[in-house]
Amino acid sequence: MKKLLLLLVLFVSFNSIAQEDAWVYFTNKPNASTFLANPLTMLSQRALDRRTAQNISLDITDVPVHQPYIDQVSTSTGITVMAQSKWLNSVHVRGTQADIQALTSLSFVDSIDFANSALNTRQVQPKDFKIKKVNKELEELVTYNYGGSDNQVQMLNGHLLHQQDYTGQGKIISVLDSGFIGVDTAAPFQNLITNNQILGGYNFPDRNTNYFSRHNHGTSVLSCMGGFVDGQLIGTAPNAQYYLFITEDVNSENPVEESYWVEAAEVADSLGVDVINSSLGYFEYDNPAYSYSYSDMNGTTAFASRGADIAFTKGMMVVISAGNSGNSSNPHIGVPAEATNVLAIGAVDSNENYASFSSIGPSFDGRVKPDVCAKGQQTTVSTTSGSIVTGSGTSYASPVLAGMVATFWSAVPSLTNVQVRQFIKESADLFANPTVQKGYGVPDFQLALTNALNATDFTIESPILYPNPATSQIILASEIKNGSFLLFNNLGQLVKEEIITKKVQNFNVENLQSGIYYYQITSPTTNLKGKIIKQ
Structure with a gap:
């Protein structure tokens, strides 16, 4: 009986000190509005231009994880912060199960997801089988001599x-x-x-x-x-x-x-x-x-x-x-x-x-x-x-x-x-008849x-404004005809109105004060609203 109790104590002790991996998700990003008003503090101009060209707005996922949250987690007992993600507003931590679960006492922690799903309080599907580890290593203007690579390129x-x-x-x-x-x-x-x-x-x-x-x-x-x-x-x-x-x-x-x-x-x-x-x-x-x-x-x-x-x-x-x-x-x-x-x-x-x-x-x-x-x-x-x-x-x-x-x-x-x-x-x-293999x-x-x-619809399907943030001018690329471009300040006052006459049109904003402006693009078939930043 004494041996059995000793083994039980050793088992409990081992499990209490075993290191676990988990993702800790936070509730919010307190400084989000400041970052969103100053996008170059989050993203390069090239990244912003790519977003603008595809009409993709900035959002809360672009804002960095709140550093004080990371600092507080990292100084918690027995916790090592291994990585972080602004997109998922989380940090990857390593520590004992008890130390990780103790993080739930922090007011800004929304949830914890252990890599070992059996430790999570949420219900999970039982794992039916495991996928085996695999070996991961396994008019002519230019004419290249591809050598052995010709097949993989020409295919x-x-x-x-x-x-x-x-x-x-x-x-x-x-x-x-x-x-x-x-x-x-x-x-x-x-x-x-x-x-x-x-x-x-x-x-x-x-x-x-x-x-x-x-x-x-x-x-x-x-x-x-x-x-x-x-x-x-x-x-x-x-x-x-x-x-x-x-x-x-x-x-x-x-x-x-x-x-x-x-x-x-x-x-x-x-x-x-x-x-x-x-x-x-x-x-x-x-x-x-x-x-x-x-x-x-x-x-x-x-x-x-x-x-x-x-x-x-x-x-x-x-x-x-x-x-x-x-x-x-x-x-x-x-x-x-x-x-x-x-x-x-x-x-x-x-x-x-x-x-x-x-x-x-x-x-x-x-x-x-x-x-x-x-x-x-x-x-x-x-x-x-x-x-x-x-x-x-x-x-x-x-x-x-x-x-x-x-x-x-x-x-x-x-x-x-x-x-x-x-x-x-x-x-x-095989586009018409896809297979499970290919x-x-x-x-x-x-x-x-x-x-x-x-393609008959190979046009700019929705108006694109760039650069954003802007300094001296805004460029509008669109297929709109007989439309209007309206720009409002943050008080809702109209500060600029232009008639859209060309597929690519420049609007001068050099004399506008720095800040956030709201645009509206209207035509018989379009009514688009959005935000643009003037630096």
Whole structure:
């Protein structure tokens, strides 16, 4: 009996000191109005211009997490703050179950969500089975000698866009991965280095700017988009610009990597990034209690998937590898590929046949997944030393496709991300009859471009005002005829009235005082109201 009691005491003691991961959600953002009135304190001008071009308003999710809340949580007994998210108004914490639950006594804490769902007070579905961990590494103006990469580019008709000199110029791609060793030294990336196309990056696990470090996976991924070795490897977006973010810790599998992922996506948004590529997926964690099941693949449960969907609402395209578990006993797509608005990319071979390792759909709630496919079997990539080799995995199908997204968007930059996604899907060979293995199939980017340029509704569907904030002038781009532009101050007084006579029209606001103004655009078919800031 004494031995039994001793074992019981040891068990209770162990569980009381075991470290848990959890997300702590806050009730509000007290300084939101100040930030929203000064958007450049939250977002770069390029990010604001991207929002303006797509008629996306700023909202509470753009406001940073209230720092005093983070400070108070971080100084609480036994708590370590691992990451934060302004979009989800939360912090990722680590501590004992008791110490984390004690945070509920703080008045500004709304709720706590443990990574181990069994510890949550809310009711959850029992986990039926676990998805197994997978190997994540797995008129002519320009003519490129693609060498071994010709098949992966030509399969998407990417070479036809390259021949028209659409190569991703003017677009920024953010790569979220496990590390980028050798990118600063290997020959296939020297074009990017020489032309200052790598704009920066961050190492989230180590909390430093040493992003040419940690691992080789991101190096090979980047080569699919930005690599350039004549006659051997040409990426799908060789003239795009890039931010490199390390969010993955290959030494362990823990939900904090999802929080790093969302942090990186938020930084990408603030910097004005156009396309996110992430060849990462989360299914099973080192602590089995944290792992997902297929029933969790519903687009609303996983932290990273919710963050990925918010990223899309900010005007970015989010391209994610589907996963490499297709020939396992649990073959379905994982996090964040299962998110509603991302493009989840499956893998095919050189003949466009389904690659058996590529994770399949649908999502648990029945949505088509993967969305589209690209070459992921025997894809031509670069190593950290600059050797050109082949590798297999949806990890490579995703950047091949993501580079083409940027290249396509560079050809029709006035499209919204919603339109970009739709034109790509509609160009795919299985669009009318998607399958669980290939989704809508392999896109044809020349067809997508033709459709975009020839679409009868390829107009600016709603008026666009930019820049916002404005300094000396406001530019209105619209298809409105016989309309009026009205501008009111915060007292409701009319300070400017103009007749809309052109598709692109400038309004001088240089003499207006700094502050918030409200506009109204009216015509026989339009009545639009909004807010603009004069600096």
